[in-house]
Amino acid sequence: MPVSQNQAIYKSAxxxxxxxxxxxxxxxxxxxxxxxxxxxxTMKMLDIGVGAGRTTQYFCDRTAYYIGVDYSPEMINACKQxxxxxxxxxxxVCDARNMSGFEDQQFDFVxxxxxxxxxxxxxxxxxxxxxxxxxxxxxxxxCFSSHNLQSFETAFSFKSQWSWNPIAxxxxxxxxGILKLLNRPLTLKEVQESSHKIVKDESHNFxxxxxxxxxxxxxxxxxxxxxDIQIYSWKNDIELVSQADRLVNTDQWIYYYCTSxxxxx
Ligand SMILES: C[S@@+](CC[C@H](N)C(=O)[O-])C[C@H]1O[C@@H](n2cnc3c(N)ncnc32)[C@H](O)[C@@H]1O
Numbered sequence: 001m002p003v004s005q006n007q008a009i010y011k012s013a014x015x016x017x018x019x020x021x022x023x024x025x026x027x028x029x030x031x032x033x034x035x036x037x038x039x040x041x042t043m044k045m046l047d048i049g050v051g052a053g054r055t056t057q058y059f060c061d062r063t064a065y066y067i068g069v070d071y072s073p074e075m076i077n078a079c080k081q082x083x084x085x086x087x088x089x090x091x092x093v094c095d096a097r098n099m100s101g102f103e104d105q106q107f108d109f110v111x112x113x114x115x116x117x118x119x120x121x122x123x124x125x126x127x128x129x130x131x132x133x134x135x136x137x138x139x140x141x142x143c144f145s146s147h148n149l150q151s152f153e154t155a156f157s158f159k160s161q162w163s164w165n166p167i168a169x170x171x172x173x174x175x176x177g178i179l180k181l182l183n184r185p186l187t188l189k190e191v192q193e194s195s196h197k198i199v200k201d202e203s204h205n206f207x208x209x210x211x212x213x214x215x216x217x218x219x220x221x222x223x224x225x226x227x228d229i230q231i232y233s234w235k236n237d238i239e240l241v242s243q244a245d246r247l248v249n250t251d252q253w254i255y256y257y258c259t260s261x262x263x264x265x
Contacts, residue, residue: 003198003209006119010072015204019052020078028255029113031237032143033058036109043108046135048096049116052078060089063109069094096120096128102135110136112144115253118211121198125211126221133225138262142226143255145234149212151252152199153191155179175202182206215246215254226258 009015025033036043040062047055050068052075060066060083067090070076079091094101096112097120110132117128132142154160156179161172182200191197195217200206213221219229231240233251240246240254 003119003121003124003211006208007071009204009207010070010119011074013074016052016072016074016078018204019054019075020082022054023057025055025058026114026145026234026255027236028145028232028234029055029058031232032255032257036141037062039108044106045109045111046102046107048110048112048132049114050079050091051075051114051116053082055111055113056083056089059111064088066090067092069096069099071095096131097124099131099135104134105137105140107136107140109141110143112142115145115147115210117144118147119208120211122196122211129222129225133260133263136260138260140260141257142260143257145253145255146218147201147210147212147253148249148251149191149194149197149214149217150248151250152179152197152201152212153188154250155201156183156186156191157188178202178206215240215249216243218254218256219246222256222258225261225263227261229256229258231256 041064043063044065045059045063047059047066047068050056050070053068056068056079065088068079069092071093073093076091076093083089085091117125120128136142155176158173158176161169161176163169196211196213198209198211201210203210215231222229231246232238232255233240233249234253234255235251240249
C-alpha cells in the first residue's frame with residue numbers, strides 16, 4: 001500500500017475543510033489535558049501533525065510556548081488564519097521525519113494527536129520516534145495515538161460482523177467487503193499473525209493508507225526511547241493496565257502517554 005500518497009491527500013481542500021470544522025478534544029485527550037494542567041504553564045510544547053488546529057485552541061494559551069507543525073503547508077495556512085501567530089504561538093511547515101530545524105532536548109511536551117503518526121511507512125515511523133526523542137527533554141512527555149490492529153482484525157473478518165441488530169450487521173458486512181476488496185491480496189490470517197500492517201481503512205473515503213499496530217507491539221517499539229508508558233482507548237479515560245485488557249481491546253485507536261528516557265541521542 002503506497003503511504004507516499006497520504007501527504008497529497010492532506011493538502012486537498014475538502015480534507016482541510018473537514019479538519020477546520022472538528023473542534024472537540026477526544027475523551028483520552030481530555031484526560032491528558034487535565035493531568036498536565038498544573039505543568040502546562042511552564043511547558044514548551046510541540047504539536048506535530050497539528051492539522052487545522054483542533055488541539056491548538058486547548059493548548060496554545062495554557063502553555064509557556066506552543067509551536068504547531070505539519071507537513072501540509074495548506075494545514076499550516078489554515079492554522080495561521082484561525083490563530084494569528086505571536087512570540088509564544090507559532091506554526092511551521094515541517095515533516096516529523098526530519099525535524100533538524102529543532103535543537104536537541106528543547107520540548108517539555110510533544111503531542112502527535114489523532115493518529116497523525118500512522119501515515120508513513122514502518123522505517124519512517126521509527127525515524128519519527130527517534131526524532132521526537134531527540135527534541136524532547138529527558139523526562140519530557142510524549143503523547144500520541146495510533147490505530148489498533150486488533151480493531152482492523154475485527155473489521156476485516158466477516159465472522160465478527162454478525163449481531164442481533166440486522167442494520168448493524170448489514171453495514172458492517174458491507175464495510176468488511178470493501179476492506180477486503182481494497183486490501184487485496186491481504187488475508188485475515190496474515191493480519192492475525194502480524195504485529196503491524198499498513199492498510200486502507202474507511203477514513204476519508206478509503207483514500208488513506210494507515211499504519212495499524214497491536215498495543216503490545218507499540219509498547220515494545222516505544223521502549224527504545226520512552227518509559228513509563230501508559231495507554232488509553234481514545235474513547236474514555238480508563239487506562240488499559242493489564243496485558244489481558246490490552247490484548248482484547250478492539251477500539252479503533254489507542255492513546256499512548258510516555259516519558260522520554262535519558263538514553264544518548
Ligand atoms: C488525522 S490528521 C489530524 C490533524 C490534527 N492533529 C487533529 O487532530 O485534528 C493527521 C495530520 O498529521 C499530518 N501529518 C501526517 N504525517 C506527518 C508527518 N510525517 N509530518 C508532519 N505532519 C504529518 C497530516 O498532514 C495531518 O494534518
